[in-house]
Amino acid sequence: MARERQLSRQPSSRLTRRSLLGGAAVTGAATLVGAGAGTAAAATRDVDVAVVGGGLAGLTAARDLVAAGKSVVVLEARDRVGGRVVNLKLTNGGFTEGGGEFIGPTQDRIKALADSLGVATFTTYNTGKNLLYKDGKKTAYATDGLLGSVPPIDIAGLANAAVVQAELDDMAAQVPVDAPWTAAKADEWDKQTFESWLNANAVIPSAKFLFDVACTSVFSAQPRELSLLYVLFYIAAAGNESNAGTLERLTETANGAQESRFVGGSQQVPIKLAAALGSRVVLSAPVRSITLSGSKYLVTADGLMVTARRVVVALPPPLAARIAYDPLLPADRDQLSQRLPMGSIGKAIAVYDTPFWRADGLNGQVVSDTGIVRSTFDNSPPDASYGALMGFIEADEMRAFDASTVDEVKAAVLKDYATYFGDKAKSPTSFVLQRWDNEGFSRGGPVAYAPPGVLTEYGPALRRPSGGIHWAGTETSTYWNGYMDGAVRSGERVAKEVLAVL
Known part of the structure; x- marks a missing residue:
């Protein structure tokens, strides 16, 4: 595979x-x-x-x-x-999603299309606590408290993260979604990476950790690879004609982009x-x-x-x-295409007889600072007839394993799952792996992103016939x-x- x-x-x-x-x-x-x-x-x-x-x-x-x-x-x-x-067939007769799977608020057009075709949605499993694995320590935390689903980092880090998030949303509000290269500060923002901006603003290490994880989870790319202007556009685009985009909507499960899945995949x-x-x-x-x-x-x-x-x-x-x-x-269209690389992403799904983590009060969602898999979801079917843990392998972690065998990737993934969810995670009934980097007609995912200097120089060629x-x-x-x-x-x-x- x-x-x-x-x-x-x-x-x-x-x-x-x-x-x-x-x-x-x-x-x-x-x-x-x-x-x-x-x-x-x-x-x-x-x-x-x-x-x-x-x-x-x-x-x-x-x-x-x-x-x-x-x-x-x-x-x-x-x-x-x-x-x-794409839906991937499982040995138990079920299936799981190997690519795009989640939809959420303001994603009106995919929802309307699915409704017209008779494809229903169900809520992503989000009952119970999330897990934070950081500095070798595992901490379970509620997602419905005062701070929502923010991992329980130190108070200084939380305060810094709140300021940085508000600043990103404020800057994103200044970016026209149909022409981000026309923003008043487009040149300034497009000259720097998201990493350089974070280094200057997310000054508490724990806050920087949160944004690093958010970045790789959303873009399957490292902050050093992305134009700040592109990140601001992406935040602005996480909405619709009536609702401004926000970083929170990009990253959240409840009331966010990961809120629901499709019945039948x-x-x-x-x-x-x-x-x-x-x-x-x-x-x-x-x-x-x-x-x-x-x-x-x-x-x-x-x-x-x-x-x-x-x-x-x-x-x-x-x-x-x-x-x-x-x-x-036209030269600008060709130059644009040369400068928009695909993100690096894989999805690893381990299947079990039951979603055993639920009995432990966990919702299957993890945020981690180590391992090949640093974010996970419960990908079990709506009737919970079997359990499925899905982990994203992204950016540097995916590139490090692009040349590895499936067995090597599987061993690394199950090691992480056992760290997060215990020894039961070591023995799935089946395991499927989708490596988009190695898929000939995609060569990565989930999106082709813009490094610094691309949008302001070549952006107008993106949609122009x-x-x-x-x-x-x-x-x-x-x-x-x-x-x-x-x-x-x-x-x-x-x-x-x-x-x-x-």
């Missing part, structure tokens, strides 16, 4: 919803065309719009374009839909969305080139060529840059950038953009 788990292919060119979900049965049937082995070489289609990428952004754009009467084909490189949203949403599009979605069709030929674009994928009046590329910028374009993309090529994906969203909600918002936005010129 050093790479993303590949979902089994059917012998014919049609894949059922069962195979797309990785073995978990889903009511109803759908057929999505596979363009790889088993189909005629170099088949051709002529459509109004070719959509590159079968994640939430591309599928949402296709849905809206089809609803407006346009002909569309969606080209997806993987043998499944969902992009960075998050991949249910793109699976059902793709099912409604039917044969317009083509799997196992990585796009190699996009060429302007006369008034149309020729989109060449493995086993399929598509001619289209417009093209929507719904991929992370560094992945979109790997397509060959003729004519070349390149001729008849339009850009979507969560990285282009003005709200909930990096999240499933941002992906849906970007699909809706780009569909309107295309329809305005067709």
Whole structure:
């Protein structure tokens, strides 16, 4: 499992919803065309719009374009839909989410999409105490007290952290979500890393620890890698048109971005969305080139060529840059793509007969200053028919294990789980690992982030169409950038953009 788990292919060119979900049965049937082995070489289609990428952004754009009467084909490189949203099959017949899974307040567009498809949500397990593991000491703490879910650090650290958080929220309020590079202090903020700003402001070590953990948990990147302006934009984007973004909404479970999960797993949403599009979605069709030929674009994928009046590329910028374009993309767009790296992230899920930590009064959530896994969640199903501990492996910790075997990662993860939850955690009934860094059509996650100097110099190229090529994906969203909600918002936005010129 050093790479993303590949979902089994059917012998014919049609894949059922069962195979797309990785073995978990889903009511109803759908057929999505596979363009790889088993189909005629170099088949051709002529459509109004070719959509590159079968994640939430591309599928949402296709849905809206089809609803407006346009002909569309969606080209997806993987043998499944969902992009960075995937359900992983467990040996007990269940499944767990290997990618994006949580939604919360103000994430209106993903919620509306899920509701329209009949995918319900349930509350993330949050009953009982959190655990802080710091300086070799384990401390359980309540999440419903005066300080909410803030770990119980020293009073000086708490006071410093409160000031820093308020300052970040105040600065974020000055950042326009649709054009952060136009903020009055954009140049000043984009010249420095988040790390340098924290060093000057989070002056109590325990406070700095809290923001370091928050940073890696949100971005899967270290503070030294991120532009301060980008972090402020990300905070501002953690809201909607009626509610300003806050750092608290990014990091919290109750009333925050981790508040809820999807019944049946998050991949249910793109699976059902793709099912409604039917044969317009083509799997196992990585796009190699996009060429302007006369008034149309020729989109060449493995086993399929598509001619289209417009093209929507719904991929992370560094992945979109790997397509060959003729004519070349504008220099600023290409330079932008070169400067937006993916975060480094993995998810490790250990499965047990029961969620045994609940009996100990714990909710399964940990904040730690050591180990390969420094934040965890209870990923058990809503009926608690088995227990599942999910740990994030992020930034430096993920990079340190990118070349390790699955067994080596598993041993390190279970060591941490035992430290946090006791000896019972050493013996799961099964273990699954999703390493996005090693997944060929993502190469990291959850988002492509901006180091210093990128937004102010190249930001305007992020959403600006390149001729008849339009850009979507969560990285282009003005709200909930990096999240499933941002992906849906970007699909809706780009569909309107295309329809305005067709």
